[in-house]
Amino acid sequence: MLSELMNFLKACWRPSSSERYVHTGSDAAGRQDGLLWYKDIGQHMNGDFSMAVVQANNLLEDQSQVESGSLSSQESGPYGTFVGIYDGHGGPETSRYINDHLFPHLKRFTSEQQSMSVDVIRKAFQATEEGFLSLVTKQWPMKPQIAAVGSCCLVGVICGGTLYIANLGDSRAVLGRLVKATGEVLSVQLSAEHNASIESVRQELHSLHPDDPQIVVLKHNVWRVKGIIQVSRSIGDVYLKRAEFNREPLYAKFRLRDTFRRPILSAEPSIHVHQLQPHDQFIIFASDGLWEHFSNQEAVDIIQNHPRNGSARRLVKAALQEAAKKREMRYSDLKKIDRGVRRHFHDDITVIVVFLDTNLVSRASSVRGPTVSVRGGGVNLRANSLAPCATPTELGAIQERKEGSGLILLCTL
Template identity: 60%
Template sequence: MLGALMNLLSLCLKPFGRDSGNVELGSEGREGLLWFRDIGHYASGDFSMAVVQANQVLEDQSQIESGPFGTFVGVYDGHGGPEAARYVCDHLFRNFQAISAESEGVVTTETIRRAFLQTEEGFTALVSQLWISQPNLASVGSCCLVGVIYEQTLFIANLGDSRVVLGKKVGNTGVVAAIQLSTEHNANVEAVRQELKDLHPNDPQIVVLKHGVWRVKGIIQVSRSIGDVYMKHAQFNREPLNAKFRLPEPMNMPILTANPSIISHTLHPNDSFLIFASDGLWEHLSNEKAVDIVHSHPRAGSAKRLVKAALQEAARKREMRYSDLRRIDKKVRRHFHDDITVIVLFLNHDLISRGMVQDPPLSVRSALEH
């Protein structure tokens, strides 16, 4: 148990924002609670990355990995605490690499699905090891949005309500359309509520409307995640878990799942860029607005520009100035907006078609202190 605890502490204390290899990554900086990397280079083009903190402890994590396998992008939006998102950031790509190696580097939807489920199993094992000393780790979870570019195919895998939007050129018109590629798992989506009702036909309380928000069992909005094992395994939905997470009736089957929605998309020369972001961005910006912001400005600083646009909209909704919002410290800031993570990938189809390999490999994680 002590070894598991030390392992968890090492995850929490691991430094962020370090990249392997001597790759020129462009300008990096901080503006208060905002960290950004304006421009960098990955195997299939350029990228821009930014994160702003709102919670007392940052619960968003993200990464870009690029090498012989192609490119892997992950956005992990934690809830209930930072531990699950950090665990995913440390283990999901590592599991993906190992599973891909077993199939000689070939990437398929099943490769990605296995990596998700293996990561879920690992986190569940950690919760089990720490159950007596840290029972509330059972109530910590993370949404997981992953993109993999392999040869000329883009795979998108998702748990929860983070989102990826494609900016696609419309012929030679100069217009760029916004196309959402990910499927979201949030109880506020009618199709998700219906899915839950179909899976639990004998539970009239499977989704409950509380204060205008639909929640699974009246507790959590997302229906799929890594972690949240109190909603998946009956042995973790009991004392000493905090009473607010304990269900009044026996759990006969898992309520949440870690099985991701996965799509594959053949990359087309008109596919211009991809915006990966946690729901903190989409709470304030529409798909079309986000794509327009990226399309209408230089590549450098795209992610930071999107984060600032969301913050400006959050300030407007509260009838306050953006400059005043920026002065509000973390924790209190959460009353105005969520942690927000954005990664923009610009697609260079010459590199994609030639199957260029990143040398040396690129590995970048968001670098905001927590």
């Protein structure tokens, strides 16, 4: 049965030789190996970092970045490290928008307040949400489906020995902490998740919408907000926040039957502040594509038991091996499956591992360090080329809503 499915899927997507992808040269800006992009090691103000992204969708919906240096629009600082992982759904537009605008907003608000704070981060999230809403409003007449595109948003900021973690959705940040008495490195989850599969999230939704008994619905054994989407907080998903976008010309299958008075989803991040300690070894930032295969401790163990170089790529590869095992296939066969078709086997997966050097972390935020700006890569389509399988925002025929179940696949044959 599996072999027949594989043959059908391969027939659906046969890229030309000009669309095959190989390694690039230097690792300075990362390397490409098929659908895997990676940067094995780099330096930020507070230590080393490693990044990796594997693409599953036709258009990469995960976006990510590491920024190190000034966290303000003024060169006088403060200085530190910014990490962002943006896991899109319904299309790549929102995650790309966040990748372009969230960090500049953060720098602007840091400059205004002349320091890093929870308030600065919250304002940066709010400005990004409002900016994307303005974009949707402008594009609505020509491209109404953009109202149904959204993204999770996980951010980490290290500044002056303090770690700020802000999150919308179900990406996750996990700290690896050394226990000196035993030599073990234990996992500590730093981010709060907003997924309807979590009972406290369902309770929160019921308390916010007491007049709506259908605010969360169990559908195909998965809890979903309004029976549509698993995450309860995001950037974008405007049609679930503004009733004026829950109408034609948005496709009927995406619209809610009933109108609503208050936003169904929220863009208010959960923010956690942690004072970094000498026994804090590293932080794993990852989209939920990783966490569906590993527990927090399993991921920490993989990082701890191997060299720093290539840490993120090692985690992504381990996740792909698990995905292959679950489908009773070989990892080598999974690697041969192209984007779009690959989404039947695993999600886009983004991992950033940030290692912490105690001496660098403890220095003042006024001390200037190396300037770094790296964005996670993916496979780029050639100009004027069509993706072989339709994406939700292009044809409106399917919409992936973090359901964890199989997708309907439309192919251009």
